[in-house]
Amino acid sequence: MRRCVLSLWILMWILGSAPQLQAQTREECQECHADPELTTETESGEEISLFVPDSVFDASVHADLECIDCHADIVELPHEDTLKAVDCGSCHEDEAEAVAKSVHGMELRARSPDAPACADCHGTHDILPMDNPASRISKANQPETCGRCHSDPDIIARNQIPMVAPVAIYEGSIHGRLTQEREDAATCSDCHRGHLILTPLNPASSIFKLEIPNTCGKCHEAIYEEYRISVHARALQQGAKDAPVCTDCHGEHDILRPENPESPTSGFRVPVEVCSPCHASERLAKKYGLTPARVTTYENSYHGLALRGGKATVANCGSCHGVHAILPSSDPRSPIHRDNLVETCGKCHPNPTENFARGRIHPVGEEAEARVIQMVRWIYVVLIAVVIGFMVLHNFIDFIAKAKRLRLAQHGHG
């Protein structure tokens, strides 16, 4: 890309702009613009500086450019009072094209004052490449650069952006904390891209549901490979929109390490916060032929009860099923396949026998039991309703009969 931009620039220089460059060199501009006192007033009466320090410009990635490579509408000096906006896309075509297709580009075309132009994210005379720690787009600085708008409550409200504190929440996450120290953790553009930023509902977006495993998988390759074969990933591929991707279990801006007790993926929280929202749901059970009783039967098992009692070392859903490569019991690779149960329980129970491992865990037997209990409960309810109903009816008839007799007796006396 860099070479392409450079050769494009050299070509332009040879073809057209060379004579102009000689006519208006940087030195000529700097006769006035190297003056720290040079200012002007905007339409709204605000004073702005027109000082362009050579030291800043020389340190930037564009140090070899002439001023008029960017301020291309200047043909002679002195120049017009009002100049056109700089078109960075004249040299950086690919970037300009990607921005134009993004949510930001749509806002720019609609002339929204809140929309970011190239300079809002990159700067003007002080542009540095991403790998320079002082750059506005370095991994550590992106939260601040994007946050100028995405942490501004007025901009968020005016544009009805669904997520109201993306930056503050991200900064508390494992990625947010690590980007301040390391180059390999995820910053804004790792998940959203720098230019082709789209809403999560757009299928071309890097954060569209089906695309998320690829986005996270760029860095978490081994886990991606495990997840890819899971019942969840395969169901998703076949159109089961409710099956989970990485962010359904981990969150997105608020991802924490599993050993952090605040994380939904920390062992004792997994049954309630990760698996239950889907596996205890009657709606999903019906839709996918699952049984919601898996969760209740777990909760009533020795493991479930011990977990609620605060014993964190006990088995949670993930201890037996795994978390990324979850497979049905019919799959021989699954830790809950009959042949693998001794090994699965053996992680915590020393030398379990086959019988122990195949004993009632949380499944079918107890579900059936639960269903019988449910049925008995219903029979009781109906029986009680009928008995009480008959009693009320009997008493009512009795009362009417008594009342009639009383009235007859009174009539006789009168």
Ligand code: HEC
């Ligand atoms: C003789 C002094 C002088 C020279 C030489 C000069 N400028 Fe300026 N420049 C000014 C002044 C004064 C203004 C403020 C104009 C105004 O706002 O009325 C200005 C404004 C500008 C602006 C802001 C325009 C806007 O729309 O707000 C740009 C950009 C600029 N100059 C670029 C350049 C470049 C590039 C060169 C060299 C090719 C250059 N100038 C040479 C004096 C100069």
Ligand code: HEC
């Ligand atoms: C990489 C492109 C680029 C180069 C090279 C460049 N400028 Fe600019 N300049 C900009 C952008 C972008 C702005 C912001 C306004 C806009 O978008 O037109 C700007 C704004 C200005 C302004 C208005 C005040 C301000 O800082 O916003 C002045 C004055 C100016 N440039 C002078 C110069 C001078 C003098 C040089 C050469 C030393 C130069 N520029 C080189 C991109 C450039």
Ligand code: HEC
């Ligand atoms: C006249 C052509 C030209 C214009 C206009 C121009 N650039 Fe550049 N830009 C270049 C060249 C050439 C390089 C490569 C410099 C290098 O690698 O040493 C570059 C490098 C960059 C880089 C660093 C890229 C990298 O791979 O290290 C960024 C970021 C950048 N430009 C942004 C901008 C922005 C933003 C604007 C508009 C304000 C702009 N450029 C306008 C020619 C231009």
Ligand code: HEC
């Ligand atoms: C919303 C903020 C934002 C806007 C708007 C934006 N960029 Fe970027 N740009 C980034 C980020 C973040 C990166 C680094 C990640 C990447 O490469 O995607 C980047 C990377 C770049 C690079 C490569 C830099 C390097 O060191 O590798 C160039 C060149 C560039 N942008 C040019 C432009 C141009 C030209 C525009 C306007 C058409 C523009 N950008 C608009 C945020 C932005």
Ligand code: HEC
């Ligand atoms: C100058 C302000 C500004 C900057 C800087 C900025 N954005 Fe935005 N962004 C906006 C506005 C305004 C919208 C709303 C667009 C709309 O209405 O759809 C938006 C929309 C978004 C959306 C889509 C939100 C939705 O409605 O679905 C994402 C994602 C996003 N920006 C990410 C970023 C990232 C990442 C960066 C930094 C690399 C960044 N933005 C920098 C102003 C900005």
Ligand code: HEC
């Ligand atoms: C680990 C990946 C990841 C990182 C890092 C990340 N995001 Fe996000 N972001 C997402 C995902 C996934 C969503 C979509 C959430 C959804 O579906 O509602 C999102 C949503 C958003 C939205 C709202 C879009 C909408 O319509 O709901 C904005 C704005 C946003 N992110 C900005 C940022 C900014 C700014 C940063 C850097 C401080 C950042 N993100 C860092 C993954 C990430």
Ligand code: HEC
């Ligand atoms: C740019 C690379 C990158 C991307 C993209 C990325 N991550 Fe990370 N992530 C990391 C790094 C590096 C760590 C720290 C690893 C470590 O120190 O153990 C990390 C840590 C984590 C952790 C904590 C791991 C642990 O062992 O405690 C989780 C969970 C996580 N990421 C999930 C995700 C999810 C989900 C996504 C997608 C929404 C994602 N990551 C996207 C690089 C990335």
Ligand code: HEC
């Ligand atoms: C069904 C829920 C679920 C899905 C889907 C899921 N995870 Fe996890 N993930 C977990 C749980 C629970 C843990 C904690 C496991 C533990 O304590 O060992 C975890 C642990 C992790 C860890 C840290 C521990 C390790 O093994 O290194 C990373 C990193 C991670 N997941 C990334 C991802 C990525 C990337 C994806 C998508 C490709 C993903 N996860 C999909 C539930 C899930």
Ligand code: HEC
């Ligand atoms: C976002 C919702 C969601 C989450 C979270 C989720 N699942 Fe699932 N799960 C599903 C759906 C939907 C299916 C059915 C897929 C299909 O069509 O076969 C499924 C299937 C399964 C199956 C296979 C069932 C069978 O009968 O074949 C197992 C086992 C399973 N999930 C375990 C878990 C565990 C353990 C967790 C927590 C670590 C979990 N799931 C988290 C939605 C979810």
Ligand code: HEC
């Ligand atoms: C102590 C180990 C263990 C724990 C803990 C556990 N399961 Fe299971 N689970 C199994 C075994 C073994 C089977 C398969 C045998 C059976 O159906 O009886 C199974 C079956 C399932 C199935 C049906 C899958 C199939 O292919 O038949 C689902 C869905 C399920 N469990 C979800 C969960 C959820 C959700 C949790 C946590 C709330 C959980 N399990 C906790 C061991 C466990």
Ligand code: HEC
């Ligand atoms: C993550 C570790 C772990 C895994 C895996 C695990 N268990 Fe347990 N299990 C425990 C702990 C700890 C207790 C003790 C609970 C208590 O203190 O009440 C326990 C208790 C039990 C009990 C109650 C009686 C006793 O021995 O204390 C049975 C039965 C049991 N587990 C069966 C199983 C079976 C069958 C499997 C495999 C399908 C299994 N467990 C997998 C940790 C585990």
